[in-house]
Amino acid sequence: MQALNIALFQILGAGHNPNPVLLWVASNVAQQASWLCVALMAWAAWHWPAQRLYVLASLFAAGVAALLAHELADAFAMPRPFMLGLSPAHIEHGARGSLPSAHATVMFTVGLVFCLRAPLRKIGLALLAVAALTGWARIYVGVHFPFDVLAGLLLAALITAAFWVVHRLGRRFIAPLITRNSLRA
Numbered sequence: 450m451q452a453l454n455i456a457l458f459q460i461l462g463a464g465h466n467p468n469p470v471l472l473w474v475a476s477n478v479a480q481q482a483s484w485l486c487v488a489l490m491a492w493a494a495w496h497w498p499a500q501r502l503y504v505l506a507s508l509f510a511a512g513v514a515a516l517l518a519h520e521l522a523d524a525f526a527m528p529r530p531f532m533l534g535l536s537p538a539h540i541e542h543g544a545r546g547s548l549p550s551a552h553a554t555v556m557f558t559v560g561l562v563f564c565l566r567a568p569l570r571k572i573g574l575a576l577l578a579v580a581a582l583t584g585w586a587r588i589y590v591g592v593h594f595p596f597d598v599l600a601g602l603l604l605a606a607l608i609t610a611a612f613w614v615v616h617r618l619g620r621r622f623i624a625p626l627i628t629r630n631s632l633r634a
Contacts (some may be wrong), residue, residue: 451575452595454462454594454595455516455535455594455614455617456537457594457595457596458554458588458594458595459535461585461588461589461595462530462535462536462589462591463475463536463539463591464535464536464538464588464591464607465536466614467539467589468625469532471589472539472589472590473584475585475586475589475590476483476586476590478519478582478585478586479540479586479587479589479590479592480540481554481558482556482579482582482583482586483552483555483583485575486556486559486579486580489572489575489576489579490504490507490508490559491593492554492572492574493563493569496510497568499568499596500566500568500569501568503566503569504561504569505614506616507558507559507562507563507616508576510558510562510608510609510612511558511559512560513603513608514551514554514555514558514605514608514625515551515554515561516557516603517550517554517608518549518550518554518555518601518604519551519617521546521548521549521552521604521609522545522546522548522549523545523546524546525546525548526545526546527546527547527548527592527594527597528544528546529542529547529593529594530591530592530593530594531544531592532544533590535591536591537591537597537628538591538592539589539591539592539593540590541592542592545590547593547594547597548594548596548600549597549598549600549601549604549613550584550587550593550597550600551603552583552584552587553578553583553584553587553597553598553600553602553605554601554602554604554605554608555605556576556579556580556583556605557577557580557602557606558574558575558578558603558604558605558608558609558612558616558618559573559576559600560573560574560575560580560605561606561609562572562609562612563576564577565609565612565613565616571603575611576584580602584598584601585598598631
């Protein structure tokens with residue numbers, strides 16, 4: 450499995466002789482795209498006031514995603530491509546565990562959670578596209594293997610499934626209690 454991961458990295462990564470234009474694009478995407486996701490979330494909360502609580506809940510899911518991704522990366526302690534000499538780190542990055550990619554986990558989580566809500570679905574699809582582009586960029590600059598990004602997507606899918614279950618339970622059991630209590634007051 451690791452041989453396939455390395456082979457895919459050698460196809461997708463910049464390696465030791467990167468294309469300067471692609472490296473510039475990938476470096477900027479790898480380091481700045483998360484701000485685009487934050488901006489899209491803020492815009493959604495501003496544009497759809499009725500969705501603000503849901504956007505806030507997705508922000509909470511993103512926090513859970515970040516914590517889980519970092520804990521799993523520390524537990525697995527899988528080396529990054531630059532740690533194995535397969536490529537220099539073309540952006541500044543620490544030498545800690547890489548699987549799963551925290552960027553991929555968080556960005557895919559927010560995109561998937563947004564896709565669960567009809568008014569936010571188009572933004573969710575845009576977030577998923579940004580997450581995929583960021584995943585490629587972080588591979589290209591030598592800080593992740595392809596399977597790190599794939600693991601981030603899989604973890605994001607699990608977190609999104611848990612989010613969906615909690616959301617459904619909340620709507621079924623907690624929302625009626627709040628409504629009942631507000632009618633009594």
